[in-house]
Amino acid sequence: MTAEATNELIRQVPEWNLENEGSTMKLSRSWKVKTFLKGLEFFEAVANVAEAEGHHPDLHLVGWNNVKIDIWTHAIGGLTENDFILAAKIDGLNVHHLLSRKVAK
């Protein structure tokens, strides 16, 4: 995916950050959840979307209430349109009740 295409698509999921890990570009977004169990509920909702899409994110639950999700396409070691689609679908989940009012950054 070209830099132009990446810049165009990231504008459509503005809550997500572009991260360069090694030489692999990833989409990344963080949230703060109310409890550890609500973090796992969050993951379950994300897992259902991932299964439906056939595209799977990396899920991190660190320090009991920090959820971080990375999305990238393993097959090419970088970003494809599918990554942005999954990010948009995760944004569309109703997970409000799971989140702490402190916004993760």
Ligand SMILES: C[C@H](O)[C@H](O)[C@H]1CNC2=NC(N)=NC(=O)C2=N1
């Ligand atoms: C066969 C199957 O569709 C592939 O292995 C999929 C599954 N989910 C995937 N998810 C992600 N994020 N990257 C992939 O390359 C990938 N490959």
